[in-house]
Amino acid sequence: MAVALPEVVEELLSEMAAAVRDSARIPDELLLSLEFVFGSSAIQALDLVDRESVTLISSPSGRRVYQVLGSSGKTYTCLASCHYCSCPAFSFSVLRKSDSLLCKHLLAIYLSQLLRNCQQLHVSDKQLTDLLMEDTRRIKGAAGTWTSKTEA
Structure with a gap:
C-alpha cells in the first residue's frame, strides 16, 4: 500500500509532470512553488537530478528500490512507495522534527521520474x-554508533 504525499505536493508534482509532457520543461512559476514548499531542498534535489544521481533498481519479482548518490558522495537507499530514505536528514528533519515533508533524495526521485531522468538497473531478486x-x-551500525555517542 503506497503512502500518499500531502495534497499540495501531489498537485505540484502533477502540474510539473503535465508541463514536462506539454513543453519538455518546468516553468519558472512551478520551480518557485517547488522552492516555496521544500525550501533549499528543492534546489539540491534538482541538482541531484541534473547530475543523474538517481537510480531505480528493480528485480524480476517487481520489487523496486531507489539509490541516490548524495552530494556528499554517499549513496542512500530510498523506498518511494512509503517515502523512506536512509539519509540522516530524513531521520532528523522528516521523522524527528517533522519540519520537512521529504529529504532532498526523495524529492530528487520524484523529480527524476517526471523528468524521465532516472537511471535504470535490473538485478536478480537475490542481488536486491x-x-x-x-x-x-x-x-x-550507524544507529548504534550514534546512540553510544549520545549516551556518553
Missing part, C-alpha cells in the same frame, strides 16, 4: 535482497 540487507546492517 543482498543490497537491502547490506544497507540495513549499515544503518543499524
